[in-house]
Amino acid sequence: MTESAITPASAGTLSGLFRDRVRATPDKTAYRQFDHANGEWEGCTWSDVAHEVSRWQVAMDQDGLEPGDRVAMMLRNCREWITFDQAALGLGLVTVPLYTDDRAENIAYILEQAGVKLLLIEGRTQWQRLLPVREELKTLQRIVSLHAIDDEKLPFDHRLISAADWQFGLHGELVTRPVEPDTLATIVYTSGTTGRSKGVMLSHRNILFNAYAASKCGPLGDQDVFLSFLPLSHTLERTAGCFLPMLLGAEVAFARSIPQLAEDLKTIRPTVLISVPRIYESVYAKIQAGLRKKSRFARMLFQATVSVGWRRFEHQQGRASRSPGLLFWPLLRKLVAEQVLQRLGGRLTFAVCGGAPLPPAIARFFIGLGLPVYHGYGLTEASPVVSVNCPDSNLPASIGKPMEGVEIRIGDQDELLTRSPSVMLGYWENPEATVAAIDGDGWLHTGDKARVDEQGYVFITGRIKDIIVLGNGEKLPPADMEMAIQLDPLFEQVMVIGEGRPFLAALAVINRDAWLEFARELDVDPESDDDLNSRFVERSLLNRVHRQLRDFPGYARIRRLTPLRHGWTVDDGLLTPTLKMKRERIAVSLKDKIEAMYADYTDV
Numbered sequence: 001m002t003e004s005a006i007t008p009a010s011a012g013t014l015s016g017l018f019r020d021r022v023r024a025t026p027d028k029t030a031y032r033q034f035d036h037a038n039g040e041w042e043g044c045t046w047s048d049v050a051h052e053v054s055r056w057q058v059a060m061d062q063d064g065l066e067p068g069d070r071v072a073m074m075l076r077n078c079r080e081w082i083t084f085d086q087a088a089l090g091l092g093l094v095t096v097p098l099y100t101d102d103r104a105e106n107i108a109y110i111l112e113q114a115g116v117k118l119l120l121i122e123g124r125t126q127w128q129r130l131l132p133v134r135e136e137l138k139t140l141q142r143i144v145s146l147h148a149i150d151d152e153k154l155p156f157d158h159r160l161i162s163a164a165d166w167q168f169g170l171h172g173e174l175v176t177r178p179v180e181p182d183t184l185a186t187i188v189y190t191s192g193t194t195g196r197s198k199g200v201m202l203s204h205r206n207i208l209f210n211a212y213a214a215s216k217c218g219p220l221g222d223q224d225v226f227l228s229f230l231p232l233s234h235t236l237e238r239t240a241g242c243f244l245p246m247l248l249g250a251e252v253a254f255a256r257s258i259p260q261l262a263e264d265l266k267t268i269r270p271t272v273l274i275s276v277p278r279i280y281e282s283v284y285a286k287i288q289a290g291l292r293k294k295s296r297f298a299r300m301l302f303q304a305t306v307s308v309g310w311r312r313f314e315h316q317q318g319r320a321s322r323s324p325g326l327l328f329w330p331l332l333r334k335l336v337a338e339q340v341l342q343r344l345g346g347r348l349t350f351a352v353c354g355g356a357p358l359p360p361a362i363a364r365f366f367i368g369l370g371l372p373v374y375h376g377y378g379l380t381e382a383s384p385v386v387s388v389n390c391p392d393s394n395l396p397a398s399i400g401k402p403m404e405g406v407e408i409r410i411g412d413q414d415e416l417l418t419r420s421p422s423v424m425l426g427y428w429e430n431p432e433a434t435v436a437a438i439d440g441d442g443w444l445h446t447g448d449k450a451r452v453d454e455q456g457y458v459f460i461t462g463r464i465k466d467i468i469v470l471g472n473g474e475k476l477p478p479a480d481m482e483m484a485i486q487l488d489p490l491f492e493q494v495m496v497i498g499e500g501r502p503f504l505a506a507l508a509v510i511n512r513d514a515w516l517e518f519a520r521e522l523d524v525d526p527e528s529d530d531d532l533n534s535r536f537v538e539r540s541l542l543n544r545v546h547r548q549l550r551d552f553p554g555y556a557r558i559r560r561l562t563p564l565r566h567g568w569t570v571d572d573g574l575l576t577p578t579l580k581m582k583r584e585r586i587a588v589s590l591k592d593k594i595e596a597m598y599a600d601y602t603d604v
Contacts, residue, residue: 004222004249008212013204014185015090017246019176022050025222025249031079032253032268041253041267049083050174056087058172063118063142067092067177070187071118072111074098074126077228077254080146080163082242084120089204092177095186096199097233099577100126101570106197108133110189114199114428115139120163123147124154131155142166181205187428188235188380199428200380202235209421210383211243213403217374217390218350220272222249225347227270229255234578235384236354241274262343269345276355277362277483278579280373284362285489287340289514304328305336306368313367317394337369344371354378354385355578357460359483363396376400377460381437381444383422387458398457408452409443413464416450417443471502474555481556484548490514490541493567495586496558497594505560505597506545507590509567532563560597562590 004024011017021030026047035042065071071088073095075081088095096114098107100122107130111119116139121127123145130137131154140159148162185204189197226245230237245252253268255261261279291299312329314320341348351366354376366373376388377399386408389400402408406420423444426434438444449462462477469475478496485494485506493509519526522540531537538561545558568574574586587594 005215006247006249008181008205008208011208011247012181013089013176013179013183014208014243015086015176015179015204017208017243018050018053018086018090019174021246021249022046022174026050028222028249029251031082032251033079034254034256043251044079049079049086052079052083053087053090054172054174055167055170056084057091057175058170059167060087060091060093060118062170065091065093065117067179068094068184069118070094070096070114070116071120072096072098072114072116073120074100074107075120075122075146075232076100076257077232077237079254080120081232089185090174090176092179092183094184097186097188097238099231099233099570102577103571103573104129104133108136110197110199111137112139114187114189118142118144120144120146124149124151127154127160179204181208182425184425188233188238190380198430198433200235201425201428202380202383203425206383206422206424207239207243209405210239210385210403211247213405213422214240214244214385214388215247216404217388219391220244220248220250220350224248224250224271224349225268226250226252226272226274227255227264227268227345228252228274229258229261229264230274230276230355231577234355235380236276236378237274239383239385240352245272265343265345269347271347272350272352273344273348274352274354276579277353277358278356280351280353280358280362280366281486283343284365284487285511289489301332302336305332306365308332309337309368309370310364313394333370340369341371348372350374352376352388354388356580357479357483358396359487360397361487367396374400377448377458379446381424382406382418382420382446383424385422386416386418386420386446393455393457395455395457398453398459401456401458408450408458410450410452411443411445414449414451414461415464416446416448416458416460418446419443468496468498468504469500470498470504470555471500476504476556481549481552481558484552485545485558488544488548490518490544493581495581495583497587501598503559504557505562505594506558507562507564507586507593508541508545509564512565532565537563562593562597564590 006017006020011020027045029043030046030049032041032043071093073081073084085095096116119140127149143160144163144166146163182203182205184201186202187199188202189199226241228241232238232242255264291302308325308329311320311323312326315322348371351371351373353373358375363373374389374394375396376385378384378386385403386406387400387402406418408416408418411417419442447464448460449464451459451461466479467475468478481496482494485491490511491508492511495507496504498504516526524531524537541561541563549556568586570577574582
């Protein structure tokens with residue numbers, strides 16, 4: 001860390017952190033975002049941000065909000081998300097982040113369950129999403145839209161006002177009300193693959209401690225540039241992509257959208273990228289698809305680069321001896337690796353992956369090209385980071401070692417337990433769930449099975465509940481198999497099924513472009529549903545699946561597969577806002593297809 005970094009001891013709270021940052025570097029660029037009106041990227045200083053925060057605070061005060069009241073924001077990542085959040089925290093309010101693409105019914109549930117009084121939305125799209133449930137939003141007293149909604153066709157609601165009108169003529173000084181570090185700061189609702197979302201209560205100390213511990217995991221400083229694209233409603237992005245750079249005095253640029261991410265990477269040229277596996281998987285799949293169209297020599301050169309780069313990495317980590325092949329690395333880096341890394345901006349020094357397991361093959365791929373990928377582990381209830389790999393101790397197959405100040409141990413059923421100042425206060429108005437999650441000694445039960453090796457690296461080995469038990473008693477972790485299958489770019493989404501069944505089957509969403517190419521190889525009509533669902537195509541798809549599962553035990557064999565053209569989404573209720581599959585809902589929605597695979601099974 002640099003001298004401009006702020007410590008939890010001096011800040012005390014998240015609002016204290018912001019106050020100290022403004023005082024320390026008032027004229028340094030804090031945030032950059034794209035201004036669609038003039039088509040340019042625009043930056044603002046910490047002093048500018050403080051002025052915006054103070055205006056939000058005056059408006060909140062005028063609405064009579066008191067410390068402890070809950071306010072919510074449903075915006076894409078932008079400067080206003082941060083300023084609204086900081087305004088509320090400075091007044092002692094409790095913020096409730098919402099996903100912009102969550103289902104209206106779940107949003108309504110969260111707003112009512114948390115007793116939210118004020119909601120900030122982005123504009124017309126979010127308001128239309130809420131219209132079907134607006135009569136259920138009984139606790140809401142004010143709905144502020146960042147962009148004015150001037151549409152007489154939409155129903156009138158006296159609570160709705162534009163941010164410009166709400167703040168008109170208001171000015172004030174930045175307020176940082178004194179609160180204790182253990183005071184509730186935010187309620188973050190877990191996306192929940194089953195049942196209702198639970199509100200995770202996180203204090204100022206929880207998040208501040210976690211961000212500070214993360215800052216010690218590598219040489220991060222005030223010259224770093226973070227590219228923010230994971231939703232700020234995701235605790236990983238909020239802690240590591242908002243409060244960590246605030247603590248360091250680093251700059252944050254807000255990506256325009258996922259489809260524009262590739263262009264934003266080249267423009268912003270970030271030094272730090274925080275992501276979930278899906279982004280790395282997507283880049284990997286595109287590169288692999290491009291390689292298949294190149295000459296055999298080009299493919300061999302690329303593979304040689306990855307192999308030599310990986311050997312170089314293993315040598316640097318002290319796990320491999322130096323070999324003559326490493327002499328070729330400077331040439332291979334210039335000819336191959338740098339061409340790929342330039343697509344990511346060319347300056348990345350930290351590429352963090354969390355939220356779900358990163359397939360080892362993908363980690364090896366990027367690290368072999370010279371991109372330092374650091375796999376970590378966490379959960380919302382731990383604010384969220386528990387362990388992470390670091391530059392001088394990076395074992396990609398693991399989730400790293402616990403961060404400084406974080407304890408872990410292996411409990412019953414090999415469950416990973418963690419204890420630290422980052423462990424949540426509990427679940428909002430759900431004492432039964434709180435008691436089930438945190439035991440009397442303060443250990444948080446993660447629900448994940450793990451092991452720790454002799455060097456202290458932690459490995460996730462499965463989920464206690466997410467295990468398929470076949471009719472013959474064999475047990476299999478579906479997530480590991482799904483991850484392996486999805487390394488084939490033909491398969492975008494996969495759900496393995498078989499609980500209590502005689503064998504494993506799979507539902508697989510196919511990538512359209514890859515399917516067009518594969519269909520030509522098979523000499524079938526890619527637009528024909530009859531061809532797609534034929535036994536010939538099923539056998540061909542299963543052959544590709546079996547190649548991906550060659551390292552799994554013999555009984556981990558998919559015997560039936562149903563290909564699907566349309567993927568599962570958040571809008572249809574089959575994915576959580578963090579893009580995890582809702583297995584039970586998918587199984588119900590495709591019950592007929594699942595039953596058909598088992599009803600007419602022959603050894604295809």
